[in-house]
Amino acid sequence: MVGILSDIGLSRKLNEDYVGTYEDDLKKVYIIADGMGGHNAGEIASKIAVDSTIKYINNLSEFNDPETILCEAIKSANIDIYNKSQENSSMTGMGTTITACLIIKDRLLVANVGDSSCFIVKPNDIIKITKDHSLVQQLVDSGSITEEEAVNHPNKNIITRALGTNITVDVDLFSIDIKDILKVILCTDGLTNVVSKHEIYDIIIKNNNKDACNQLVELSKMKGSKDNISVIIFEGECENVSRDYTE
Template identity: 40%
Template sequence: MRVRSCAISDVGKKRQKNEDSYLINDELQLFIVADGMGGHAGGEYASRIAITTIEESFKNSATESDDEENLLESAIKMAGQKIVSKAEEDRSLKGMGTTVIALHLSEKRAVLGHVGDSRAYLFREGVLEQITEDHSLVNEQVKSGLISEEEAKNHQFKNIITRSLGVTPEVEVDLVSKKLKLGDTFLLCSDGLSNLVDIQEMEKELRERETVLAAKTMVDLANKRGGDDNITLILVEVVEA
């Protein structure tokens, strides 16, 4: 299997620094986006810990593909524990945390693990589908029928997440597995993109433009609409199955 990947991480228009981190490791077929939060340098530090810990876990593992879900889940949980430990060691980092969305590809399968509201989408045969579920207060209200999806877009609490790495040593990780098809494109992103560019617009860009240009156009669109958060996305296209 061969993939073509690209990434963009942009500070946006309102933030002083970029607290998002990302990884593209073609050798490991591992792709990650993490959206950090916390005062001082905490958010940036937390997202970087998540990225490096998960990558190291895969580098050091001799696990067979049948255990991919367990490996990814363990790696993400280890990242959360490291963030908690660092915050306990350095009180200036207290309160830091991060979301994470990680994608690992094997010959026939994609496994994704995530915590928080960074998202994964799958573009297949011209249709884009969100394949992760936000761990957010607003999403819980949508699921409960308290508000509509349209109301959720501009809700005052849309940035409150119910799950993240760094809050407690133990965290629940959601896992998703997909069989791969030639032409599949995965989109991983922080909420700096998904809050400002809706799924129909993303789908249109992926249909009409090649991968790198589609990524750039989406980031530009988010910035034109205010760019009120850091914006990070990764596109991974299966070009040979």
Template identity: 40%
Template sequence: MKAVRIYETGCVRKNNEDYFLILPEESFFAVADGMGGHNAGEIASRIAVEQLEEKAAELKSTDIQDMQDWIVQAVNQANREVYEVSLRTEGTEGMGTTLTALMIYDNKAVVGHVGDSRIYLWRNQTLTLLSEDHSMVNELVRLGELTEEKAKNHPHKHILSRALGVELNIDVDCFQLKVQDGDVFLLCTDGFSNEISDQEIAAEFSEAKSWDDHLETLKNVVIERGAPDNFTAICCIVER
């Protein structure tokens, strides 16, 4: 596995509440986007990713029979730690974070997902969104009460319906799919996906460039559009 990434504070925020994990040897990757007052969001995303990294140490010494169960356990462990820290640390009450994790294991991609960070698959010149945004606005779209066009500029589009660390227990979206040689998985926070459409990402990925250059181009587009939020993107390239 090879991975390239961009990690930017953006043009408005003073601190970066995104956090990411790249473990190429374990084929394990994640992005997290924290929320909360002051620097609490930054703390939440950092704790979540650190918990995943700690859990990943098991992968070198354990024969994991069910990777989906393992991912769910890892995300739940991260959720409990963020929640418990928020209860005992002043100024972090109610903090939370998104978390989207990818594991490539035994010719399968396994995904664990909470929040509105995203994971896409680029395969055969086609970009597919694999994850579902856990946001209040997306819930309205899913129920048919709001059109996708109106959702794009809805004033409450950033309000999450599900986030890590807000409650002791969390529902984790978890799924798997077979991987193919040449697949590229894109993990990103909403500071990236809110500023660049899926069509624009696909058009860029269709160009004959290195993956570093693809992300550099997309980074510049986000910055040119004002980059109102922190943004992180990781391209995970399946090479066999």
């Protein structure tokens, strides 16, 4: 069972996050996008990102090179957003993050642009797969600030890469054996800005996917998240693991 939830949060008047999933006998697709806050039409950009990526993948009949397919699907969505932004001055500069998962057979492919996250849960660990394309991450990478200082940095929401702001975009891609994974989590920074990965792990490991999504969103709001909050949780294929909850 897939858990999926997108919440406007405590402070915003509009939900600029957008989430989507698609499953059939050949593939599974899970995508989360966060329209750029403070930019025109962020909610339009995030919806196009998700819908266009899924449409591109669904228009294909063969998946011999899934890595290329996922990257090209996101690049196609980027062009769709960019072209849409040129049609109307009210949408000029619109953009969005995207983090997408494509499962083909036993491979989990994860692609991202921006600072929405993908985590994998193993029986005794949680690991962040994606790397944020953000100003703060650049400062951490250069050694200018520590990971601890990054948590409350005033510029933590400034991203350095997004869909739709240019005609071309670079996409990061990761390939993982899904048989080693218990759960996969996609989330926007409305969650990760206030909830630690250890708190995420504790909630996910003790609950079914739907309840975990609800609890993570509620915890984010309880801790004062000022952004929209979106979460997708789905199963991996890690075997021989006992679960205390009932799906």
